[in-house]
Amino acid sequence: MDKFLEKIVGFTQKRYMKVLMDGFMSIAAVSIAGSLFNLIKSIPIGAWQTFLATSGLGTLLSIPVSITSDLMAIYVVFAMAYCLAKSFNRDGFAAGIIAFGSFMILTPLTASSTAVDPATGERLVTTVQNAISLSAVGSQGIFLAIIVGLLSARLYVFFLDRGWKIKMPDSVPSNVASMFENMLPGGATFIVFLAIRYGMSLTSFGTAQALIYGILQAPLMKVGGGFGGLLIYMVMIKIFWLFGIHGGMLVNSAMYPIMAAATAANQSAFAAGLPAPYPEWAYGSAVCAGIGLLALNLLMFIAKSKQFKALAKIALPTSLFNITEPMMFGTPMIMNVILGIPFILSPVISVLLTRLVMTIGLVAWPTGASSNMFIPSPIGMALLNAHWTGFVWGLVLIVINMALYYPFFLVADKRALAQEKESEAAE
Template sequence: MQKVTDTLERTLVPVATKIQQNKVLRAVGNGFASSLTIIIVGAIFTLLGSFQWSAYQSFLASTGIGTILSYAPLVTTDMLAVYIAFLIGKSFTEELGLKDNASFCGILSLFAFLLMMPLGVSELQGETTVEITSALGLRWLGAQGLFTAIIIGLIVPLIYAFIIKRNIVIKMPDGVPPTIAKSFSALIPGFVIAILFSIIRHFISLTTFGDLNTFIYGIIQEPLTSLGASPLTFVLFIVICNVLWFFGIHGGAVVMPFLQILYAAPALENLVAYGAGEPLPHSIIQAGWFVYANMGGAGGTFGLVLILAFMAKSKRYKTLGRMALPTVAVGINEPLTFGLPVVLNPIIILPFIITPITSFLLSYGLTLLGILPPLNGVTIPLGTPIIFSGWLTGGIPVMLFQIVNIFIQVAIYYPFTKVLDSQALAEEVQEDTIQTGEPKDASVPVNG
């Protein structure tokens, strides 16, 4: 075991550290994190307007509330790529050391993203197709345009920083207000970006793809979505995340940008389909990370904390379990990870990896069999309580599976926790004997 640990520490940890410090991945992660408000608002409105209960839907239709609830998703869920283009552009500019210019570059990223949008929409009315050439369709503003938004949000700041750092700017006199001065300093980068992306748009229009979004979707996004649809990909992320936690590295921070890149678009597509009352196209989305695999935090530790809180005999672990229970219930398990500890603990690392894999694969199999519904695409923010998260993302069936999953977690963790608890109890008995001079029966629980 020690040889395996030493080998992983020499090879995996340096790579993980570099990934965690990578500016591009940090920018992507921060950009998506900043969009959570928009994502959650759109998801909640979609849920409120989509509960498939005939009496409820009749009430929404008769009162006009259904129409009111339909407005917000159109400019949140259906236009998420617009927000992502700005937020990633802004975040990456900050990572490049130009924090004061971040908002300007975010706007230029959004400008470049919209510049690449094909104009024109058509609709079949009766036997006639009506075309509006000056309209901007929603197709590439939502899930299908996410990769374009990410790429442009990363390229524009590089161009902007290249020009600004070489001081190729229009300088205003000292008396000009700072905001006006910064606006003028962004003019030259803005013109360069406008010309460059206009040229790109023109030349792509001459190809069979027609526009940049179709090119990126066909060449990059669709293959990556297919990669994410494999359960082996999801399992690989679980293993990497939890092995990194064993070495004290925040595994979630390392893998989350990759999860967002792979699973943000499928989640949005599920949410749109759910709102439209259509079959959900994807069985694996990012919400499964929290709802199924890592229920209670990395390692799927809610069952573990229940064992410690209510079944441990040692005072140390009983106290730790009761202290950590409220935070683990909402997916924050650092008190447990560093208090047990999970870090560099060879006894607990095996269930720490096996538990989330088992939970995920079981949920995936039940979804394929039609026993569990595909998750509806609602994004679960950190702090969402267990059970409630299941109800939000899949209704009563997913909520009930989470309860079953707690027992699965307990069953896997129990024999390993029993070893740790017995060791801790023996140490406490020995310490008590030294302090009091009287031996204490180790089989008797220590009050805690």
């Protein structure tokens, strides 16, 4: 078992897995910034919504959403190339610019617009030349952006390692010398992607975007982007934590592409006034980020053991904001057979019940906006569905999780108390 866990931890530290995680973390601020405007637009006050519609402010607030979710693939391709080049101690910014150019070489310069004939009601599709479809650079282009970012940066490093650069005299300023050094690697990388674009044009897919989305992203999103994918994601995080592995970092490194694509698609749908295509990933973080351990933290205030009483006071300020490390290591949860059972069941029950109450209409569905995971869960739920029922349901979930943990907590507290008495007797 130890060797197996060591291999898993080693896998997360592999260069490309680490680049994936670092790359998505580096653009998290962009996604969150766009979500803030989503949240402002979704405040469920009738007068506010009327003001947004009549004043034009609603259209203005949609712009930050569009330049984040609708252009997410552009941020991703730059971030992936930047992080990979930096891991080889190369110029990350130059690699990012070359990756962006490579991605645009693969991007079709045609877009389609749809209009309805007022006389016949027929849908008319018009192809616009020298235009870029937002779907190609938005959520549907994220998987291709990952591939292009990594491949172009690796080619950039490869060409530099082979000495494909114009060496300038030492007297030339470094910024000028860097420009000439990157010309040959950048040009060679562009040639590679031009060849890929031409090859794609000979296939039935026509473009690299259509190929990657059709054979990779769409199938993965159907499997991992749905309700079952969220459950597996939540459970695996908890299982790894029980073995002393930071489950969030490990599972996120593998799931970030799906999470990013789902979040971007939800935000784009929200900006367009459409239902969230991946609602599970909208409420998943708010429901399960730290509700279970917050419930356990609250139970510790009635503990008889000194250990849990002290931990209850110390950990509560962080538990309220879904920062779980004090509870994880203070309890401890690692290799904890008793509390490990509700620890794993908590996200499953929370997600299933949330899906149920939303399906039957007791709680409003999420709008597609996203919020910071460090916002207290009841508030986060209210922001995500722009409705008071989200806040109430967040409180109800805390109570449900307290009931789930309660019998297991009594056993753990009894054992902790017995150990404390044994230590006192020995002293």
